[in-house]
Amino acid sequence: MSKHATVDFARGDRYAVRGLLERIRAHRLARNWSQSEMAARAGMSRATYQNFEVGFGNPTLENLMRILGILGFSENITELVPEVETVETLEMAARPRRQRARAKPLPEARR
Secondary structure (H helix, E strand, O other), X not given: OOOOOOOOXXXXXXXXXXXXXXXXXXXXXHOOOOHHHHHHHXXXXXXXXXXXXXXOOOOOHHHHHHHHHHHOOHHHHXXXXXXXXXXXXXXXXXXXXXXXXXXXXXXXXXX
């Protein structure tokens, strides 16, 4: 695999990305902003923003977060990935609890 290998998205992933980009575009249009204005607000060129909005190129997470922040959605980003809930299984409950190892006394020569 090359250093700059691309990820081959599954069909469902492509639909999810396309849906996200369509929503971003709809929110931009609802604010009556051109792509040039949105790009200026995000600190990127119009061409870079245009490529982002139509799904070309490889946008950085930083640019995505900047765009979501401009639209007022960056605070909701953590809702995409729920927190891990640990479910105690019978196997885990039967296992003895691990105890912290005690510090070994230093040899006389190192004191």
